[in-house]
Amino acid sequence: MSEFILEMKHIHKSYGGIKALKDVSLELKAGEVLCLCGENGAGKSTLMKILAGVETPTEGEIFIDGKPVKINRPIDAFHMGISMVHQELVQIEEMTVAENIFVGRYKTKAGFVDNKGLREDTLALMEQLGIFFEPDTLVRQYTVASRQLIEIAKALSYHCSIIIFDEPTAALTIEETEKLYKIIRQLKAGGLAVILISHRMEDIYAVGDRVEVLKDGENSGTLQVAGSNVDDIVRLMIGRQMTQQFPKKTNRIGEKILEVKGLTNSKITNVSFTLNRGEILGIGGLVGAGRTELLRAVFGVDGYQGEIYLKGQKITNHSPMEGLKKGFALVPEDRKDQGLILNQSILQNIVLSILKKMSVWGIMNPKKEDSVCKEYIQKLNIRASGGNMIVRMLSGGNQQKVVLGKCLASKPEILLLDEPTRGVDVGAKAEIYKIINELASEGISIIVVSSEMTELLGISDRIIVMHEGHLSGELSMDEASEEAIMKMAISH
Secondary structure: OOOOOEEEEEEEEEEOOEEEEEEEEEEEOOOOEEEEEOOOOOOHHHHHHHHOOOOOOOEEEEEEOOEEEOOOOHHHHHHOOEEEEOOOOOOOOOOEHHHHHOOOOOOEEOOEEOHHHHHHHHHHHHHHHOOOOOOOOEHHHOOHHHHHHHHHHHHHOOOOOEEEEEOOOOOOOHHHHHHHHHHHHHHHHOOOEEEEEOOOHHHHHHHOOEEEEEEOOEEEEEEEOOOOOHHHHHHHHHOOOOOOOOOOOOOOOOOEEEEEEEEEOOOOOOEEEEEEOOOEEEEEOOOOOOHHHHHHHHHOOOOOEEEEEEOOEEEOOOOHHHHHHOOEEEEOOOHHHHHOOOOOEHHHHHOHHHOOOOEEOOEEOHHHHHHHHHHHHHHOOOOOOOOOOEHHHOOHHHHHHHHHHHHHOOOOOEEEEEOOOOOOOHHHHHHHHHHHHHHHHOOOEEEEEOOOHHHHHHHOOEEEEEEOOEEEEEEEOOOOOHHHHHHHHHOO
């Protein structure tokens, strides 16, 4: 009997001429939480999709309990006790919690679905996890965090011995994240082996036993969580010591460019603030505090009451198109659904906000488009084979740069950034911080919403904090600290 419940040996995976994985090996023990780390595009998700039967390796072997196995389809993985909770939830929204958990495996009585048995099995699973959702309620009525817990229950329903989590905390609040940590510790205590793909160092140090780092599709190194520090992990991820995550400030703050007075709608109440030329204004607060809604109102996505003054002149943005015309640009929180057209090219995405400028009498000018695209690929250091590369083929960090390129192509005076580094690895984060600093130095005024307090403290010139739709307070950088932000975030 092998001491390892899982061994993946010399795994290779190629897509045409692109080698996504090169001779990757991985081992996992029962009752262990293995954290799988690496920059976007390092091969983490590809490796786990191979284990889950979603992809097949070009070369390599997989052993379960010391015995060689073939995993060609997800059903093969399930039969071998392997379940995966994907980052993008795959659920049928118009079906109930119980139906989603046992989809394709319903108990029957006399040829009919045994709803009573289905309900009982669902409740038993939830009791095991220490959670509760009404089994007969439609899945669409629950939040993303709740639906993720339902997906974990589904994974356990296969009586798995290995469970894979792909970026499970990316969309969760602090409280929801703590609940997930508790469940992972519980699974570990029950003897399950857990693989956790995560960019967040907090996840690793909260639940991890060991870290396996991938870089450019290859093994970069393994560390025990106990006795290691963030610098050790980062060094393996990016191949160098990250001497300074946040760039030295070079922006000069000028005159007042924007004044918002008493902004109010169904999500925000009486919010007022100012923004100066070349300033980076951070907005802190917990998820659901109204930060995203504030940016959407200013840009013209959502309606509002109150007043907005641009360079002293009262304006109203009735739509995003009006916002763009007046020199605003928004990088939304959800880049995949709201910021990009994933099946189109980098060029097609970058010129989206300036189609009129790229055309003559309604006919697009390919030379102009190509010139603008090349300018932003170079300026933002977008790693791609060229402007014709399809956006969904890019890593998360490079996708985020394409969203930035699309916004900057409209030559904005005011740039609104909503969680600009969410789901982005540490190397790409440092690049995005450098870009933000350079844009401010060019005189662009920037508002940044971030749930990461270290990020707010590292890039902002001033911070305002929101709580339950209200402005809770303002902090100069001399006054700002994680404690001061959190205090304002939890009380008005």
